[in-house]
Amino acid sequence: MLRRYALVGTGDRGQMYVRAMAEQFADRARLVALADINPARVASYQRLLESLGAPAASAWDAREVTAMLAKERVDVLLVTTVDRTHAEYIVAALEAGCDVVTEKPMTVDVAGCEQILDAVARTGRHVTVAFNYRYNPVHERVRQLLADGVVGEIGSVHFEWLLDVRHGADYFRRWHRDKQNSGGLLVHKATHHFDLVNWWLDDLPARVYASGQLFFYGEAGAKRGYDRGYRRAHGAAEAADDPFALRLADSPKLRQLYLEAEHVDGYHRDQNVFAPGITIEDDLAVLVHYRRGARMTYHLTAYSPWEGYRVMFNGSHGRLELEVVENDYVRPGEPGRLPTGGTPPAAADAPPEQGRYRLSVHPFWRPPYQVEVPGYTREGHGGADVRMAEVLFGAVSGPDPLGRSATELDGAASLLVGLAGNRSLETGAPVAVSDLLDLPEGA
Ligand SMILES: NC(=O)c1ccc[n+]([C@@H]2O[C@H](COP(=O)([O-])OP(=O)(O)OC[C@H]3O[C@@H](n4cnc5c(N)ncnc54)[C@H](O)[C@@H]3O)[C@@H](O)[C@H]2O)c1
Numbered sequence: 001m002l003r004r005y006a007l008v009g010t011g012d013r014g015q016m017y018v019r020a021m022a023e024q025f026a027d028r029a030r031l032v033a034l035a036d037i038n039p040a041r042v043a044s045y046q047r048l049l050e051s052l053g054a055p056a057a058s059a060w061d062a063r064e065v066t067a068m069l070a071k072e073r074v075d076v077l078l079v080t081t082v083d084r085t086h087a088e089y090i091v092a093a094l095e096a097g098c099d100v101v102t103e104k105p106m107t108v109d110v111a112g113c114e115q116i117l118d119a120v121a122r123t124g125r126h127v128t129v130a131f132n133y134r135y136n137p138v139h140e141r142v143r144q145l146l147a148d149g150v151v152g153e154i155g156s157v158h159f160e161w162l163l164d165v166r167h168g169a170d171y172f173r174r175w176h177r178d179k180q181n182s183g184g185l186l187v188h189k190a191t192h193h194f195d196l197v198n199w200w201l202d203d204l205p206a207r208v209y210a211s212g213q214l215f216f217y218g219e220a221g222a223k224r225g226y227d228r229g230y231r232r233a234h235g236a237a238e239a240a241d242d243p244f245a246l247r248l249a250d251s252p253k254l255r256q257l258y259l260e261a262e263h264v265d266g267y268h269r270d271q272n273v274f275a276p277g278i279t280i281e282d283d284l285a286v287l288v289h290y291r292r293g294a295r296m297t298y299h300l301t302a303y304s305p306w307e308g309y310r311v312m313f314n315g316s317h318g319r320l321e322l323e324v325v326e327n328d329y330v331r332p333g334e335p336g337r338l339p340t341g342g343t344p345p346a347a348a349d350a351p352p353e354q355g356r357y358r359l360s361v362h363p364f365w366r367p368p369y370q371v372e373v374p375g376y377t378r379e380g381h382g383g384a385d386v387r388m389a390e391v392l393f394g395a396v397s398g399p400d401p402l403g404r405s406a407t408e409l410d411g412a413a414s415l416l417v418g419l420a421g422n423r424s425l426e427t428g429a430p431v432a433v434s435d436l437l438d439l440p441e442g443a
Pocket residue numbers: 008009010011012013014035036037038041062080081082083085103104105130132188339340381
């Protein structure tokens with residue numbers, strides 16, 4: 001069956017969906033309409049469709065999204081806008097009788113979360129949260145091993161995520177640097193990680209304590225002498241040899257999407273990461289208690305020399321360890337890697353992800369063993385984006401034993417860890433998730 005799709009939010013991430021519909025899934029998904037507050041970016045998407053030989057899609061002002069959904073007889077709305085605006089489009093689409101696929105985080109606050117859950121209950125339509133990390137073959141294998149009980153009942157999880165000074169810095173160059181837009185990194189970024197743990201443990205968060213700071217970027221870094229004193233890199237002589245500067249003009253993709261569209265909305269994609277005005281943290285520690293009793297210690301660092309993560313599960317029969325190295329260092333002069341993956345980056349954007357993992361099981365009284373995972377690739381979040389698109393666009397059907405597809409309840413469950421963490425950052429006290437929102441038992 002050919003379903004009619006519209007996309008709101010014609011920025012970087014939306015291109016992954018557009019390419020998927022134009023190429024692999026053209027027989028199942030027809031993109032009929034595009035919306036954004038910036039018509040120049042919508043026009044660049046129309047050119048992209050043309051270059052891919054795909055049928056044209058109509059262009060809309062995002063304020064007219066309800067009219068767009070009706071006029072274009074849309075079945076599914078893809079939401080790839082700035083996080084702060086997700087809830088408004090999700091609810092509008094559900095009310096219009098559409099299903100929704102939304103980028104993470106599902107929204108950035110409790111009110112938005114409640115509005116989405118209410119709208120799903122009222123309309124009976126479906127929301128899928130695009131938690132692509134679930135579809136990384138290594139993460140799927142972890143879920144399988146834990147479900148098979150290889151390390152028994154889980155007592156605790158120790159999880160560290162490192163963002164390097166190229167990708168991590170990117171959250172300090174643009175809209176994410178304002179917590180109102182992104183919810184901060186506990187919401188914007190860690191929603192992926194909290195979702196993985198909820199899914200791996202098949203459990204829900206009960207209580208959260210968080211402590212964090214802006215340690216490296218912003219004025220703190222400026223005091224250490226990192227600041228070159230410019231506001232945005234484009235056109236600034238001081239940025240010429242700054243390893244933290246993003247050079248929009250060097251990449252055809254960045255130039256089209258941002259530089260040539262900024263006259264419309266003043267969106268500067270290349271701000272100085274040490275300039276004032278940042279309201280998010282770059283170094284965060286979180287302690288989570290889960291309903292069935294497991295504890296997690298989690299740490300996110302956004303200014304690391306290498307990018308990757310380590311997660312360990314301590315169980316009643318042993319221990320499972322995963323280490324993934326995505327980039328082992330950042331070369332100066334290559335600051336422009338886009339954070340999405342999905343398609344191989346253009347030469348000026350970045351080198352491909354390096355992609356190296358070590359997954360091991362350590363049973364009691366026996367030697368440890370390594371687990372090999374076929375299908376892990378170097379691109380698109382370990383191969384996850386392509387695999388997720390296969391499910392989203394219906395190319396894989398039937399029951400999924402791993403339960404990878406994430407609903408609005410999964411979106412809420414991971415979001416609530418971040419939101420409770422943010423509340424804890426404000427109050428200095430642990431926060432019961434149920435004080436923010438009562439998740440149903442079956443979530
Ligand atoms: N799952 C992943 O791996 C992944 C990776 C990157 C981004 N994302 C998510 O994708 C979304 C977009 O991120 P991006 O990197 O493409 O950002 P971006 O800045 O490149 O694009 C955001 C787009 O939203 C538009 N926009 C802003 N306000 C709007 C409004 N009120 N109404 C309609 N459109 C509006 C902007 O004009 C822009 O075109 C975010 O939610 C982000 O979390 C997910």
